[in-house]
Amino acid sequence: xxxxxxxxxxxxxxxxxxxxxxxxxxxxxxxxxxxxxxxxxxxxxxxxxxxxxxxxxxxxxxxxxxxxxxxxxxxxxxxxxxxxxxxxxxxxxxxxxxxxxxxxxxxxxxxxxxxxxxxxxxxxxxxxxxxxxxxxxxxxxxxxxxxxxxxxxxxxxxxxxxxxxxxxxxxxxxxxxxxxxxxxxxxxxxxxxxxxxxxxxxxxxxxxxxxxxxxxxxxxxxxxxxxxxxxxxxxxxxxxxxxxxxxxxxxxxxxxxxxxxxxxxxxxxxxxxxxxxxxxxxxxxxxxxxxxxxxxxxxxxxxxxxxxxxxxxxxxxxxxxxxxxxxxxxxxxxxxxxxxxxxxxxxxxxxxxxxxxxxxxxxxxxxxxxxxxxxxxxxxxxxxxxxxxxxxxxxxxxxxxxxxxxxxxxxxxxxxxxxxxxxxxxxxxxxxxxxxxxxxxxxxxxxxxxxxxxxxxxxxxxxxxxxxxxxxxxxxxxxxxxxxxxxxxxxxxxxxxxxxxxxxx
Numbered sequence: 001x002x003x004x005x006x007x008x009x010x011x012x013x014x015x016x017x018x019x020x021x022x023x024x025x026x027x028x029x030x031x032x033x034x035x036x037x038x039x040x041x042x043x044x045x046x047x048x049x050x051x052x053x054x055x056x057x058x059x060x061x062x063x064x065x066x067x068x069x070x071x072x073x074x075x076x077x078x079x080x081x082x083x084x085x086x087x088x089x090x091x092x093x094x095x096x097x098x099x100x101x102x103x104x105x106x107x108x109x110x111x112x113x114x115x116x117x118x119x120x121x122x123x124x125x126x127x128x129x130x131x132x133x134x135x136x137x138x139x140x141x142x143x144x145x146x147x148x149x150x151x152x153x154x155x156x157x158x159x160x161x162x163x164x165x166x167x168x169x170x171x172x173x174x175x176x177x178x179x180x181x182x183x184x185x186x187x188x189x190x191x192x193x194x195x196x197x198x199x200x201x202x203x204x205x206x207x208x209x210x211x212x213x214x215x216x217x218x219x220x221x222x223x224x225x226x227x228x229x230x231x232x233x234x235x236x237x238x239x240x241x242x243x244x245x246x247x248x249x250x251x252x253x254x255x256x257x258x259x260x261x262x263x264x265x266x267x268x269x270x271x272x273x274x275x276x277x278x279x280x281x282x283x284x285x286x287x288x289x290x291x292x293x294x295x296x297x298x299x300x301x302x303x304x305x306x307x308x309x310x311x312x313x314x315x316x317x318x319x320x321x322x323x324x325x326x327x328x329x330x331x332x333x334x335x336x337x338x339x340x341x342x343x344x345x346x347x348x349x350x351x352x353x354x355x356x357x358x359x360x361x362x363x364x365x366x367x368x369x370x371x372x373x374x375x376x377x378x379x380x381x382x383x384x385x386x387x388x389x390x391x392x393x394x395x396x397x398x399x400x401x402x403x404x405x406x407x408x409x410x411x412x413x414x415x416x417x418x419x420x421x422x423x424x425x426x427x428x429x430x431x432x433x434x435x436x437x438x439x440x441x442x443x444x445x446x447x448x449x450x451x452x453x454x455x456x457x458x459x460x461x462x463x464x465x466x467x468x469x470x471x472x473x474x475x476x477x478x479x480x481x482x483x484x485x486x487x488x489x490x491x492x493x494x495x496x497x498x499x500x501x502x503x504x505x
Contacts, residue, residue, distance in 0.1 A: 022066055028136045032176050034063060034070065038080070042171050043073035046141070046164050051075045053160045054153060056143035058120065061168055062089040063130070063139040076144075077120060086115050092127030093137035098161055101125040103148035124149040126158075128165035133173065141165040202277075202298035205284075208291060210255055219298075224270035238268040258283050258291050264305075267298065275302035375401040375446070375503070378408060379437055382415050386428055386435075393428060394419075398439025401446050407503045410474035417467040418450055418494060427455030427491045445481075445499050452491030460487045479503065 037043065043061050051059035058076035062069045069087040071080050084090055088110065092099035104110040104122050115122050127142035141164055153161065196203045196216040203216040212230040220227045223238055239247050247265055254261040261281040266274040281296030376396050383394040403411065419428070419435075427433030433454040440447045452458075464472070475483045481498035 025136050025138075026066055028132050028134060029063065029065060029138060031179065032172050033179050034072065037072045037172070037175055038070075040073060040171070043168060044075070046167055046171075047073045047075040050141060050143055050161060050164050053164075054126065054143040054157045056124075056126075056145050058144035060089075060142050060144070061130075061139070062087070062127075062142060064090045064093060064137075069139065082115065086113055088113075088115075088122070088125045089127055089140040089142055092125075092140040092142065093129045093131075095129055098126055098128040098153075098158060098165075099140075100152050100158075102150055102152055105148075120144070121146045123147055126153050126161060128161045130165060130169055130172070132169075138172075141168050201300075204296055204298075206294045208293055210294070213293070222269060222300075240266050240268075240274055254281070255294075261296070264301065275300060276305040277301060375403050375411075375439055375448075378403050378411060379415060382412055383419060383435075383437075386419050386423060392434065394435045394437065396437050396439075398437075398448075399441035399446070401439060401441050401500070402504050404504045407479060407498075410478040411503075414471050414474050414496070415450075417471050421467055422452055422455070422492070425456070426458060427452035430455050433491075441500070444501075445497055446503060448496045448498070450492070450494040450496070452493070455491045457489070458487045458492050460485075 047059040047061055051057065056076075059074070060071050060077065061073040062071055064084060064087055066084070068081045068084050069089055071077070074080070088099075088101070088104075091109065101107050101110065102124060104113065104116045104125060110116055110122075110125075113122070122144050124145035124147065125142060127140035129140050130138045132138055141161065143161065152158075193216070196214075197218070199216070200218065202219045202222060203214075204212060204219060205214045206212050211232050212234065215225075215230065219225065225234065236244055236248060243265060247263070250263060251261065260283070261279070263279050264276060265279065267277040268274050278299040278301045279296065280299075281294050283291045284293045284295055286292050376398060379396055383396070387393050422428040422433075422435060427435055433452065436449075436451045436453065438449040438451075440449070461468070472483060475481045475496055475498070479498050480502045481496060483497075484495045486493040486495075
C-alpha cells in the first residue's frame with residue numbers, strides 16, 4: 001500500500017470539496033483499512049468518554065464515505081451507518097472548528113432531515129472534524145442529544161471534544177502507518193520469494209524453535225514434497241536412514257550453540273536416488289544480538305563429488321605407478337652398485353634419497369583422503385626411519401602450516417640430507433643423540449629450526465659437499481627462502497625461513 005501524497009488545500013484555508021474531489025478523498029480513506037477499525041476498543045473508549053464529558057446520550061466516530069457515513073465506534077446508538085445525505089458529519093468535517101447545532105429544527109440545513117424528524121430524533125449536535133495529514137476531510141467525532149441546548153457546550157467540553165478528536169486521528173494514523181509498514185514487508189517478502197525461487201539451490205528458514213517457516217520452490221521440485229506441508233522433521237525424512245541419527249545430533253548441537261553450520265551429506269531426490277548435498281545454515285539475529293531464527297541452503301554437489309572421487313582414484317593410480325618407478329630405479333641402482341666399492345656407498349645414499357622422494361610423493365598424493373597435509377605431518381613421515389621405538393630421537397613441534405605438492409619434494413630433499421648427515425656425522429650417530437625440529441609461523445613466512453643435541457663435536461667444513469649444495473639450492477632456488485647454519489658445541493643448528501606462499505604451493 002502506497003502513501004497517498006496529496007496537498008489539496010491552500011495554507012490557512014479550511015478543508016473543502018472545492019480543493020479535493022471525492023475520488024481523492026476516497027483514496028485517502030482507503031489507506032486506513034476502516035473495516036478492521038469497526039468497534040475498535042480504543043475508539044469505543046473515546047466515544048464513551050465523549051458522551052460522559054458532554055452529558056450526551058449519543059457519541060459517534062463517523063467517517064463519511066461516498067454513499068454513507070460509517071460509525072467506527074458508537075455510544076448510545078445501535079446503527080453502524082446511515083446514508084450520507086442525512087449526515088450531519090458531512091457538514092462538520094468541512095468546518096475549521098467544531099460545528100455546534102443548538103437546535104436542529106431551527107437550522108434550515110437539518111430541520112427536515114429524517115434523523116431529526118425520526119429516529120434518533122437529533123436536536124443537538126456538536127462535531128469536531130477529523131482531518132487527514134494531507135488535509136482531506138474524513139468525518140467527525142460528534143456528540144448528539146435528543147433535546148435542544150441553547151447553551152451549547154461549555155468551554156471545557158468544547159476543548160475536550162477537540163482533544164478527543166485528535167486522539168481519534170492518532171489512532172487512525174497508527175492504523176494507517178501499520179498498514180503501510182505491512183505493505184512494505186509484504187512487498188519485501190514478495191521480492192525475497194522471487195529471488196529465492198529463482199536460485200538453483202534449496203533455500204529455507206525456520207523460527208527460533210527450528211520450525212520451518214519457508215522453503216523455496218526448488219525444495220519441493222527437488223524432493224517431490226507436498227507444497228505448503230512444512231514440519232520440523234521433514235528434512236530428516238530425506239537423509240540416509242542409517243545416517244539420520246548422526247546428522248540430527250550434529251544439527252542439534254549447532255542449533256543449541258547458535259553457530260553457523262556446514263556439512264556434506266546424502267539427500268534423497270524425488271526419483272528416490274540419494275545425492276551429495278552441501279548444507280549451510282546461519283542464525284538470524286535481532287538488533288540486540290538475540291537469535292530470531294535460522295536461514296540455510298542446500299546445494300547439489302553430487303557431480304562435483306563424483307568428479308572428486310574420480311580425481312582421487314586417478315591420483316591414487318598415478319601415485320602407485322610413480323612408486324613403482326621409484327622402486328625400479330632403486331632396484332637398478334642397487335644392482336648396478338652392488339660389489340663395486342666405489343659405487344656401493346653412493347648407491348645406498350642415492351637409494352635413500354629416492355625413498356625420501358617416495359615418502360614425499362605419498363604425502364602429496366595420499367591414497368587415504370583423511371591424511372594431513374601439514375608440514376609437521378610431512379616431517380614426521382620423513383623422520384620415521386631415524387626414530388627409535390619410542391619415537392623420541394626426533395621431536396617435532398610447532399605451528400600449523402599447510403604444504404602444497406610443489407613444495408613437498410624440495411622439503412623432502414632438504415630434510416633427508418639433514419637427517420642423513422646427522423645419522424652419519426651428527427647427533428643421530430650417537431646412541432643418546434637427538435634432534436628437535438621447531439616450526440614457527442608468522443604473517444607471511446615460516447621458520448623451521450633444526451637443532452641437534454648430544455652428538456660428537458662438529459665444525460664448519462672447509463668446503464661445501466654435495467648434500468650441503470643440494471640443501472642450499474632447494475631452499476633458495478626452489479622455495480625462495482633463506483638458510484642459516486651454526487656449528488654449536490651441542491650440535492648443528494640450521495634455521496630455514498620460507499615464504500608461506502611458496503610452501504603452500
